[in-house]
Amino acid sequence: MTPVTDIDEDGERLRLTRSGLLRGAAVSVVALSASGGAALSSSRARAAAPPKGTVTRYPLHLPPTTAPASLTLAEAPAVVDLGGGSYSNVWAYNGFFPGPSIVARSGDTASIHLVNGLSEETITHWHGMIVDERNDGGPRYAIAPGASYDYAFTINQRACLNWYHPHPHMLTGEQVNLGLAGAFIVRDSVEDALGLPFGAHEVPLIIRDATLDSAGNLQYKPRSGGFDGQIPLVNGTRNPYLAVDQSVYRFRVLNGANARIFGLALSSGAPFTLIGNDGGLLETQTNLSRIDVAPAERLDLLLSFAGLSVGQSVMLRDLRAGWDLLEFRVVAPGTGSVPTLSLPTITKLSNPVTTRTFSFDGMSKINGKLFDLNRIDFQVPFGQTERWRFITNGNAPHPVHIHGASFQVQSRTGGRGQVFPWERGWKDTVLLEDRETVEVLIRFDAFRGKYLIHCHKLEHEDMGMMSNFEVV
């Protein structure tokens, strides 16, 4: 075995040595997924190109839902249908790509048995869940192939869309990219009281990019500037469509890409109604015709199809890549326009006691340091409100993510020079572009223990743009 010495497009030697060595293992074991029960031929390249000018679209996959109690989640290779019978080798939770949507209520207890069915170490992190260190699934808790890990925690936070994904040291980009991610939805009585669309009218949309090899299997080709996939997938579906009626839908959007930012818009130019983000509902609803969403950020959007006739359709697009992401096909009558909601107020953090500055340097360092699994870089007093300032000296975008607490974005100066409507309320990930300074207020008031701050561009994270700190 030789270490990886690829020079990527940016001319920087990839430091993803462990991923590189293990890259070939991705397709070595094949298991049938629950959704891929059809006989598999040796050739999986069945996604034949349609005649020019037409795109065959496939029904959007909707992951099964599960409660968080007595849940076993196994990370293992699987074969899934990306749409229209094009089978692909992926890595999946319980054979599903994306993994099952965990749906819980605030106050519930999660007891989750994680099984490592991969050929390398892994651990699962519950992104956005405020849990103690032992349950946070950080890289110091990684388990060996064949081993298992038991989580037990109380869900004690407001309704929101969180998610789960692997978080092993230097292997996160590979494991997420090959398919390991799922939604973790929290509900509460405040949300219930709003009477938001539910059931078939509440749809999770996990949007990401992917690259397929010549046999149609997911292929992870890391580059230090960030993985740059060739096609979009929504809920693991290629060229998806969703059959809708003319009423109001609630879309729970997650950018599940390793590195790509999506500029979401509708082909009709009609606005989305934004009602929530990472940390749950916002205080005000806002109509927006474009929303830029960075890796790991979430959006809660309402959309009415009342303005379209049965038989018409509208496309969810990514204006950055010029991609069609998801076609909404109106197939049935319905009624309803987007309601005016009285959304909950959010208590503002204020009067920070200290300011800490974090410089996201190059592609692999924070404040000049590479991540060290065993080094604790700073201590944060429990219960104290602090101002954390994020700066960069190049190689952005850096989606900055913090474990252990949500934060409130105060300002962005330089660069885009504003805080966008989707950055209000409670956040756990905020996009930092070149020349920008972003300030947030944060208070760790749930648990003492060791947590992480890192870039959620997973290739930057794997190369070392991550830091351990301890709440004391």
Ligand code: C2O
């Ligand atoms: Cu979504 Cu530390 O990760």
Ligand code: CU
């Ligand atoms: Cu970064």
